Amino acid sequence: SRMEESVKKTVADNPVVIYSKSWCSYCMEVKALFKRIGVQPHVIELDHLGAQGPQIQKVLERLTGQSTVPNVFIGGKHVGGCTDTVKLYRKGELASMLSGLDIN
Amino acid sequence: SRMEESVKKTVADNPVVIYSKSWCSYCMEVKALFKRIGVQPHVIELDHLGAQGPQIQKVLERLTGQSTVPNVFIGGKHVGGCTDTVKLYRKGELASMLSGLDIN
Ligand SMILES: N[C@@H](CCC(=O)N[C@@H](CS)C(=O)NCC(=O)O)C(=O)O
Ligand SMILES: N[C@@H](CCC(=O)N[C@@H](CS)C(=O)NCC(=O)O)C(=O)O
Ligand code: FES
Numbered sequence: 001s002r003m004e005e006s007v008k009k010t011v012a013d014n015p016v017v018i019y020s021k022s023w024c025s026y027c028m029e030v031k032a033l034f035k036r037i038g039v040q041p042h043v044i045e046l047d048h049l050g051a052q053g054p055q056i057q058k059v060l061e062r063l064t065g066q067s068t069v070p071n072v073f074i075g076g077k078h079v080g081g082c083t084d085t086v087k088l089y090r091k092g093e094l095a096s097m098l099s100g101l102d103i104n
Numbered sequence: 105s106r107m108e109e110s111v112k113k114t115v116a117d118n119p120v121v122i123y124s125k126s127w128c129s130y131c132m133e134v135k136a137l138f139k140r141i142g143v144q145p146h147v148i149e150l151d152h153l154g155a156q157g158p159q160i161q162k163v164l165e166r167l168t169g170q171s172t173v174p175n176v177f178i179g180g181k182h183v184g185g186c187t188d189t190v191k192l193y194r195k196g197e198l199a200s201m202l203s204g205l206d207i208n
Contacts, residue, residue, distance in 0.1 A: 025130045025186070082129070 003052075004059050011073040014042035015101040019060055019071040021047045026082040027070040033089060039103060075101045107156075108163050115177040118146035119205040123164055123175040125151045130186040131174040137193060143207060179205045 011017045016034060020027035022045045034041045046053035046069065061067040064078045072079040074097045079085055088094040115121045120138060124131035126149045138145045150157035150173065165171040168182045176183040178201045183189055192198040 024128070 001059070003055055004063065007056060007059050007063065010042065010044070011078075012076050014073075015039075015075060015098070015103050016041040017073040018043045019056065019069055020045050021069050023047065024069055030070045030072060030082045030085050033085065037089075037094070037098075039098060074098065105163070107159055108167065111160060111163050111167060114146070114148070115182075116180050118177075119143075119179060119202070119207050120145040121177040122147045123160065123173055124149050125173050127151065128173055134174045134176060134186045134189050137189065141193075141198070141202075143202060178202065 016039055018027070018030060018034075018041045020031065020043050031041065031043060044056070046057055049056065057067065057069070060071050064071065066078070066081065068081055070082050070085075072081065072085050074094075077097075079088065079097075085094070088097070120143055122131070122134060122138075122145045124135065124147050135145065135147060148160070150161055153160065161171065161173070164175050168175065170182070170185065172185055174186050174189075176185065176189050178198075181201075183192065183201075189198070192201070
């Protein structure tokens with residue numbers, strides 16, 4: 001579908017992508033984490049997209065198996081949610097994933 | 105208003121009250137915390153109440169100054185959100201707040 005292609009393009013074109021909801025504390029946490037390590041993620045606030053928001057959330061579920069936000073991609077790869085991203089950060093693996101990329 | 109009276113009655117009649125949204129991870133965290141310490145909170149899922157949910161959230165904001173969920177009350181007193189409750193727990197103050205109450 002066109003929406004599926006648009007999501008695939010977004011995660012391919014941006015080193016770090018977060019599908020988010022602006023009022024969600026877990027999404028705030030993961031955005032703050034990337035900011036703390038000096039990385040500017042490409043953030044898509046699903047609650048700012050009217051009817052498209054739930055549609056994109058469904059596409060993400062089809063593509064990643066994950067129906068929740070935040071939905072995080074690094075270097076085009078699906079990383080997971082807030083807990084997954086924080087785990088990678090604590091293991092030092094986030095840094096290595098990011099070092100391989102061309103970060104703005 | 106009648107809704108305001110209903111909220112006041114709820115927090116007066118129940119030792120631990122959580123105004124929550126069922127899909128919110130911060131709300132899940134605070135519910136799990138009380139479960140872990142063996143306390144059964146009275147949970148109101150605002151997203152299960154149709155049009156009343158946002159109205160109750162507005163009443164809570166008027167009563168407590170807090171517009172967010174989770175909104176936690178212990179012994180009729182407004183405690184705060186997830187972060188506030190976890191702080192009290194870590195300081196050992198949650199236990200003392202609860203010990204003074206008649207917990208089911
Ligand atoms: N363990 C997951 C939890 C994800 C989760 O439950 N997200 C909630 C919001 S905090 C959600 O997407 N709920 C359904 C929705 O908002 O559509 C994580 O760390 O990201
Ligand atoms: N620091 C607060 C954060 C509360 C917060 O931002 N809650 C969000 C959901 S995680 C909220 O209520 N957003 C507006 C809404 O859902 O109406 C806490 O620990 O509870
Ligand atoms: S909506 Fe509350 S943590 Fe995501």
